Amino acid sequence: MDEKPNALNRREFIKKAGLIGGALSLAGAAGAGLVAGSNKESYTGWGRTAYGGDQFFNRRPFRVDTPTYEKVGTPKRIAYIEDLFKRLGELRRLTFSRGDEPPRWTFDQGAEALPEPLKSYYEAHPGALEQYRFAMRKAAEQRENWPKYRDEFMLAEAFSAAHASFVSGPGSFPPQPEGPPEDSDFRGVNDTGLNLKSPGHGSELIKQVAHSFGASLVGICRVKDEWVPQGFLRGVGRTDFDVPKHWKYAIVVAVPHEWDSMYANPTYGTSYDAYSNLRFIVGKLEIFVKRIGYSARSHFPPTSYELSMPPLAIDAGLGEQGRHGVLVTPELGANTRLAAVTTDMPLEVDKPIDVGIKSFCNKCKICAEECPSGAISFDDRPSETIRGFRRWRIDQEKCYTAWNWVATSHARGCRVCLAVCPYSRKRNWIHNIVRWQIRETRPACLQAACWRCRKPSFPIRVHLLICHRLTVIIKRILNLLNGFVPMNGLTSNLCVFPGFTLLVDPTIMKPVFWMAMGGIMILFFAALRYWFQDKKIPMQWWRWLMVGIWYALLFVVIAAAFTLIGEREVRAGIYFLSVFGILMVLIGVALWMLLKKIPKE
Numbered sequence: 001m002d003e004k005p006n007a008l009n010r011r012e013f014i015k016k017a018g019l020i021g022g023a024l025s026l027a028g029a030a031g032a033g034l035v036a037g038s039n040k041e042s043y044t045g046w047g048r049t050a051y052g053g054d055q056f057f058n059r060r061p062f063r064v065d066t067p068t069y070e071k072v073g074t075p076k077r078i079a080y081i082e083d084l085f086k087r088l089g090e091l092r093r094l095t096f097s098r099g100d101e102p103p104r105w106t107f108d109q110g111a112e113a114l115p116e117p118l119k120s121y122y123e124a125h126p127g128a129l130e131q132y133r134f135a136m137r138k139a140a141e142q143r144e145n146w147p148k149y150r151d152e153f154m155l156a157e158a159f160s161a162a163h164a165s166f167v168s169g170p171g172s173f174p175p176q177p178e179g180p181p182e183d184s185d186f187r188g189v190n191d192t193g194l195n196l197k198s199p200g201h202g203s204e205l206i207k208q209v210a211h212s213f214g215a216s217l218v219g220i221c222r223v224k225d226e227w228v229p230q231g232f233l234r235g236v237g238r239t240d241f242d243v244p245k246h247w248k249y250a251i252v253v254a255v256p257h258e259w260d261s262m263y264a265n266p267t268y269g270t271s272y273d274a275y276s277n278l279r280f281i282v283g284k285l286e287i288f289v290k291r292i293g294y295s296a297r298s299h300f301p302p303t304s305y306e307l308s309m310p311p312l313a314i315d316a317g318l319g320e321q322g323r324h325g326v327l328v329t330p331e332l333g334a335n336t337r338l339a340a341v342t343t344d345m346p347l348e349v350d351k352p353i354d355v356g357i358k359s360f361c362n363k364c365k366i367c368a369e370e371c372p373s374g375a376i377s378f379d380d381r382p383s384e385t386i387r388g389f390r391r392w393r394i395d396q397e398k399c400y401t402a403w404n405w406v407a408t409s410h411a412r413g414c415r416v417c418l419a420v421c422p423y424s425r426k427r428n429w430i431h432n433i434v435r436w437q438i439r440e441t442r443p444a445c446l447q448a449a450c451w452r453c454r455k456p457s458f459p460i461r462v463h464l465l466i467c468h469r470l471t472v473i474i475k476r477i478l479n480l481l482n483g484f485v486p487m488n489g490l491t492s493n494l495c496v497f498p499g500f501t502l503l504v505d506p507t508i509m510k511p512v513f514w515m516a517m518g519g520i521m522i523l524f525f526a527a528l529r530y531w532f533q534d535k536k537i538p539m540q541w542w543r544w545l546m547v548g549i550w551y552a553l554l555f556v557v558i559a560a561a562f563t564l565i566g567e568r569e570v571r572a573g574i575y576f577l578s579v580f581g582i583l584m585v586l587i588g589v590a591l592w593m594l595l596k597k598i599p600k601e
Contacts, residue, residue: 011530018527021520026558028517033559037566042428044331045216045256052211055218056427057330059317063351068320068358069311073388075224078308080231080238081117084396085303090118091132107133117231131397139404139411149407156268157409159261163272167279167302174283174298177235181244184235185295185342193293199348206251206347209288213281215253217329219316219350223247223342226387227308227315234304246295246344250307252316253281254327256335257415259426263568265415266372266406274337275301282339294345301339309338311389317350320357324367324376324417325394328357333424334367334417357423367417373402376417430563537595550591554584 041047048054080086094105094114105113111122111129122129150157166172177184196202203220210218228243255277256262261269282298289296299305310327314320319329319336326334368376375398377383382391403411418424425431528547532539557580565573 014523015527015530015534018524018530021527022524025517025520025524026555028513028520029555029559030562032513033562034566036428036430036559037426037563038568039428039566042426043256043259044427046259049214049216049255050212052208052218054216054331055211059330059350059353062353062355063317064354065351067311067314067352068354069314070382070390071388072385072390075226075388077226078229078387079117079121080229081121083229083303084400086232087118087121088132088400094118128397131395131401135397135401135404138401142404142406142408142410145407146409150409153267153407156261156270160270160272160412163270163276167272167275173279174286174300176304177297179235180233181235181247181297185244185246185297187290188287189290189295190293196346199346202346203348203350206285206289206345210251210253210281210285213284214255214277215281216256217254217318217331217336219252219313219318220347221250221252221312221315221317221349223250223307223312224315227312228306229308233306247297247342248344249342249347249349250312250316251285251289251341251343251347252309252313252318252338253278253285253340254313254318254329254332254336254338255281256332257337257418259335262335262415262424263419265419266402266413267408269415270408270412271302271337271415272412278337278339282341285341289341289343289345292345294343296341296343296345299340299342301337307340307342309340312340313338314352315349317353319353320355321391322357322367322421322423323361323365323392324371324421325392326418326421328361328421328423330355330423331427334421335419335424360422364422366420366422370416370420371399371402372414372416373398375399375402426567428563428567430560532595535596539595543595546591547595550584550588554588557581557584 036042044054044056048056081090091105095103095107097103107129111119113119114122196205206220207218223243225243228247230240232238233241255274257269257271257274261273263269279300282300286296286298297306299307299309310321310325313327313336319327322328322334324334327336327338328334329336362381365378368378373395375395377392377394379392384391384393386393399414400411402414406414525548529539558577561573561577561581563573564570564576
């Protein structure tokens with residue numbers, strides 16, 4: 001029987017089904033990217049921590065003998081009055097009256113009427129006292145405005161209050177030391193110490209235990225005198241003291257903030273989620289070290305430190321200090337909070353690393369651009385010498401002012417600089433490609449293309465530049481999207497509170513998905529064969545290779561764009577898709593014209 005004119009024969013069926021399959025494969029790329037971007041499992045620090053899996057970056061090729069902070073003079077110990085919280089605590093005790101007693105000092109009296117060391121500090125920092133006075137006025141407005149925003153930010157307030165519930169008071173943990181370190185650090189130490197095979201075995205043990213307690217990152221270093229502030233000692237009070245001789249080593253631990261709330265700062269996030277985790281980790285670690293026979297003292301947030309944490313963590317090989325003054329690590333970026341335990345336990349120290357973060361910060365100024373209070377320096381390079389080290393200065397009073405003008409019940413921090421930092425990214429495929437490329441280009445023979453020569457290789461520069469510029473675009477365009485309530489000129493942010501995100505678990509679908517994608521792509525290329533034959537375009541293996549590479553790149557572009565969208569960087573994903581999608585279309589048109597023009601060999 002003759003075939004009907006409109007009947008769909010096998011050839012036409014494969015051609016049409018192949019086109020549909022091609023469209024479905026690109027849709028599958030978008031879906032896979034969306035799932036990869038939104039998957040909570042790609043948040044470092046919230047899953048593999050207990051077994052050390054979140055400290056996944058190979059630091060060995062990046063180890064250096066000299067830390068990346070720039071020493072230009074004789075180091076000096078930090079005066080306790082340089083600590084913002086210690087300084088403000090002193091001021092509050094003077095400005096707030098007790099009972100019927102009048103305040104011992106008012107702002108109208110000026111810095112010259114302050115007792116030492118406050119007087120010397122504020123005379124050396126003109127404008128700082130007036131900035132603090134402005135912050136106090138904004139704090140009064142904040143308390144007055146809070147009832148208007150309480151219902152909208154109820155979940156965020158409850159989230160923070162729960163984490164902060166044991167930070168102070170009789171139930172706080174770990175308890176504060178009582179008496180000088182020579183007494184308190186040895187209280188509860190087991191008389192029979194654990195016999196260690198070597199300092200290296202001791203470090204391995206401590207790191208495993210710290211990870212099991214919840215530390216995402218762990219590093220060990222010697223305690224340098226310049227990282228121990230002078231003038232105040234927990235358990236003793238205000239006093240000048242020498243660094244205790246048993247503070248030989250510091251076990252430095254790091255954890256991230258809960259990622260979604262951190263990205264939604266300053267109103268939806270606070271620091272207490274990370275603080276509470278750190279307090280439990282180092283509190284338990286202190287007990288553990290004492291029980292195996294060594295002295296221990298925990299140093300933890302928000303203010304219970306006798307150590308300056310960022311440079312200590314640099315010495316411990318965890319990362320480098322950024323323009324914003326925060327430690328930036330390869331795994332967590334700037335979303336890094338720190339605590340430590342000092343001990344006389346014999347340990348093997350880690351070396352500092354140089355992965356180019358400081359070099360990148362010389363050019364990247366996104367944290368300074370996005371800082372709502374203007375507290376971060378715009379200088380091209382670290383330009384101020386502070387206690388013998390050249391670094392970027394952070395205006396602490398301006399930073400604290402921003403805490404007091406956002407829609408929170410009281411000053412609970414900001415962390416915008418942490419969220420916009422290009423290094424604060426998930427552990428998913430698009431960002432892992434860059435991490436892998438960093439590791440693979442580290443050998444000396446490739447120094448011309450790697451981070452150590454202080455010039456990132458081209459793929460890294462492109463990736464970080466895209467992250468940088470796209471984040472700027474996000475922050476400047478997303479004023480209409482969900483985020484915090486603007487107050488006093490603050491723009492709205494891009495994320496919502498954790499719990500509002502649709503969580504898609506891709507684990508079960510992965511094998512089925514990729515098997516289906518493989519079948520669809522086979523059908524697509526079978527259809528292409530017929531289309532090329534109909535157009536009388538001869539196809540040799542190298543032509544098929546060109547077409548396959550173009551299609552794979554198009555697939556990756558779509559997957560990458562939707563990965564960004566899945567990370568809720570919506571405008572960034574659209575921008576990426578627009579730029580690179582148009583580029584791929586143009587390349588496709590050029591490839592089509594080339595294939596038609598090249599004669600058969």
